[in-house]
Amino acid sequence: MSPRNSQTAAAETRHRVVGEAVDRSSVEGLEGITIGKLATSLGMSKAGVIGIFGDKEQLQLAAIEEAIAIYRREIWDKVSFEPAGIERLRAVGEAWMSYLERDVFPGGCFLTAAAAEFDGRPGRVREAVEGALSLWGSVLEADAAKAIEAGDLDASTGPAQVAFEMNAIAMAVNQARQLRGDDAAGDRGRQALARLLASPA
Amino acid sequence: MSPRNSQTAAAETRHRVVGEAVDRSSVEGLEGITIGKLATSLGMSKAGVIGIFGDKEQLQLAAIEEAIAIYRREIWDKVSFEPAGIERLRAVGEAWMSYLERDVFPGGCFLTAAAAEFDGRPGRVREAVEGALSLWGSVLEADAAKAIEAGDLDASTGPAQVAFEMNAIAMAVNQARQLRGDDAAGDRGRQALARLLASPA
DNA sequence: CCTACCGATCGGTAGG
DNA sequence: CCTACCGATCGGTAGG
Numbered sequence: 001m002s003p004r005n006s007q008t009a010a011a012e013t014r015h016r017v018v019g020e021a022v023d024r025s026s027v028e029g030l031e032g033i034t035i036g037k038l039a040t041s042l043g044m045s046k047a048g049v050i051g052i053f054g055d056k057e058q059l060q061l062a063a064i065e066e067a068i069a070i071y072r073r074e075i076w077d078k079v080s081f082e083p084a085g086i087e088r089l090r091a092v093g094e095a096w097m098s099y100l101e102r103d104v105f106p107g108g109c110f111l112t113a114a115a116a117e118f119d120g121r122p123g124r125v126r127e128a129v130e131g132a133l134s135l136w137g138s139v140l141e142a143d144a145a146k147a148i149e150a151g152d153l154d155a156s157t158g159p160a161q162v163a164f165e166m167n168a169i170a171m172a173v174n175q176a177r178q179l180r181g182d183d184a185a186g187d188r189g190r191q192a193l194a195r196l197l198a199s200p201a
Numbered sequence: 202m203s204p205r206n207s208q209t210a211a212a213e214t215r216h217r218v219v220g221e222a223v224d225r226s227s228v229e230g231l232e233g234i235t236i237g238k239l240a241t242s243l244g245m246s247k248a249g250v251i252g253i254f255g256d257k258e259q260l261q262l263a264a265i266e267e268a269i270a271i272y273r274r275e276i277w278d279k280v281s282f283e284p285a286g287i288e289r290l291r292a293v294g295e296a297w298m299s300y301l302e303r304d305v306f307p308g309g310c311f312l313t314a315a316a317a318e319f320d321g322r323p324g325r326v327r328e329a330v331e332g333a334l335s336l337w338g339s340v341l342e343a344d345a346a347k348a349i350e351a352g353d354l355d356a357s358t359g360p361a362q363v364a365f366e367m368n369a370i371a372m373a374v375n376q377a378r379q380l381r382g383d384d385a386a387g388d389r390g391r392q393a394l395a396r397l398l399a400s401p402a
Numbered sequence: 403c404c405t406a407c408c409g410a411t412c413g414g415t416a417g418g
Numbered sequence: 419c420c421t422a423c424c425g426a427t428c429g430g431t432a433g434g
Contacts, residue, residue, distance in 0.1 A: 013419080027321035031233070035413065047415080048419050056413065107321040112376075116317035119379035120228035120308040130380055157396070164389050168373030172365055175313075175372065178320035179331055188365050195358070214403080236429065248431080249403050257429065 014052050014062075017042060021063040022070070027107030029117050030060050030125065057124060064128045067110040074099045076139075086152035086197065089143045093166060093193040100173050101186040108178040112171055137163045147197075154200045165196050215253050215263075217243060222264040223271070228308030230318050231261050231326065258325060265329045268311040275300045277340075287353035287398065290344045294367065294394040301374050302387045309379035313372055338364045348398075355401045366397050 020042055024033045035056065039049045053059040075095045082088035100109065107113065111132055118126040140163035147153040153162065169192045176185035221243055225234045236257065240250045254260040276296045283289035301310065308314065312333055319327040341364035348354040354363065370393045377386035 010419090029230070029232075029318060031230075034411080036411070045420055046413085047421080050414065051419075113317050115376055115380050116314050117230060119376070126380075133380065157392075161389060161392060164373055164377070164386075165370075165393050167376075168369040168393065169366075171372045171376065172369030175316055175320070175368075176365070179316050179327075179334065185365075188362060191358075191362060192366050192369065211403090235427080237427070246404055247429085248405080251430065252403075 010052075013044075013048075017044075017049055017052060017059075018062050018066045021059055022066050022110065023106050025060075025063055025067075025107075026105035026110045026113060030063065030114050031117060031121075033059075033063075035059075060125050061128055064114065064125070064132065067105070067114075068132050070104065071099075071111070071136075074102075074104050084143055085146035085150050086143075086199075089140070089147055089153075089162075089166075090193075090197050092140065092143070093169075093197065094190070096166075096170050097173065097186045097189050097193070100170065100177060100189070103177075109170070109174045112174055133167075137167065140166055152199060153197065157196075162196065166193065169193055169196070211253075214245075214249075218245075218250055218253060218260075219263050219267045222260060223267050223311060224307050226261075226264055226268075226308075227306035227311045227314060231264065231315050232318060234260075234264075236260075261326050262329055265311075265315065265326070265333065268306070268315075269333050271305065272300075272312070272337075275303075275305050285344055286347035286351050287344075287400075290341070290348055290354075290363075290367075291394075291398055293341065293344070294370075294398065295391070297367075297371050298374065298387045298390050298394070301371065301378060301390070304378075310371070310375045313375055334368075338368065341367055353400055354398065358397075363397065367394065370394055370397070 017038065020038055021033055024038065024041075035046050035050050038044075039046045042049070050056070050059070053062060075092065078095045079088055079091040082091045111129060114125075114129045115133060118129055137160075141159040144153065144159035144162035147162075148155050148159060157165075169189045173185045173189035176182040176188070218239065221239055222234055225239065225242075236247050236251050239245075240247045243250070251257070251260070254263060276293065279296045280289055280292040283292045312330060315326075315330045316334060319330055338361075342360040345354065345360035345363035348363075349356050349360060358366075370390045374386045374390035377383040377389070
């Protein structure tokens with residue numbers, strides 16, 4: 001095997017491990033994944049798994065990066081062509097509900113789970129989760145600001161408030177689906193979003 | 202020591218252990234608590250801690266029961282004297298925000314954290330969490346139904362939808378406080394609640 | 403409620 | 419990427 005091929009093989013192995021880590025994390029938590037269980041389910045040795053990343057924290061950070069790429073693909077890429085403002089905001093809401101309904105992560109929203117798990121544990125993992133959610137909040141806020149400027153949203157609800165409430169709705173949909181298996185949760189979310197993002201009278 | 206006194210002492214020890222388990226769980230998770238760390242921080246032996254409960258799952262179930270008693274004291278008892286319907290619903294909202302702002306649990310809302318942690322792990326712990334949240338939802342729904350009947354809430358938003366959105370708001374306030382240290386989150390929650398629970402025009 | 407102890411598993415390393 | 423191994427800690431038990 002040429003160096004190029006073994007590099008490719010190494011990258012593929014890394015990708016397989018990270019993918020499995022993301023899936024398991026959404027069910028068992030980012031801290032709940034163990035190198036041993038990961039290795040067994042991938043038919044690898046523990047040393048093979050941990051050798052790729054160095055330590056467990058680096059593996060957790062890699063899983064967060066991969067999860068963010070999945071969000072981009074499953075939500076953002078589907079609405080980025082919409083015009084900034086109310087139209088894109090409504091499209092984001094629909095893409096978000098659809099993403100939750102399709103169970104893109106087997107244990108539900110990866111970032112919501114990671115946020116709840118790490119909000120009391122200072123460190124790089126927590127910072128990565130916080131950074132990702134903050135960035136997403138800024139994206140929502142920017143479109144909400146455009147919508148308010150254009151008169152498409154009531155100015156009494158500021159951009160940050162809109163972003164806050166969209167996130168609230170998504171969190172509750174995720175909880176209802178994951179904890180209670182409530183298949184109607186997505187439509188509850190849509191109803192809440194419709195009222196939040198309604199045109200001024 | 203008479204049997205009565207040693208029974209009292211045993212009950213007190215149990216209460217100390219459960220209290221510590223609740224506090225630690227809100228930070229490290231219900232699964233993250235370990236019998237060894239609990240024992241060390243209480244100046245007890247591991248066998249002394251686990252002997253009270255039998256196994257870790259029973260300890261987790263005891264922690265959930267204690268957390269529910271705290272919710273009752275910190276939220277429900279403060280509003281139960283209000284007339285059923287819109288008045289009590291608004292009082293619940295304010296008590297809920299106040300409970301979150303006072304950091305009653307050191308790591309944030311115990312049940313929200315436990316729900317996120319156990320929604321992918323079938324068993325008695327998950328069922329206890331689900332039962333507690335369902336019961337709370339029914340309480341909210343009953344007051345919302347009364348409020349709609351009385352014409353104090355728009356009928357187009359059903360009782361279950363109101364309960365769903367109140368929970369959504371509380372979850373987002375908790376996340377903003379715990380993950381981002383956002384002291385303004387409670388007021389964001391109040392603004393969202395005010396709109397949700399506004400009188401029909 | 404304690405001491406002493408159990409097998410299993412944890413994250414991680416040495417060396418290839 | 420593997421085998422072999424490390425000390426630490428896990429939940430839990432025996433016996434008092």
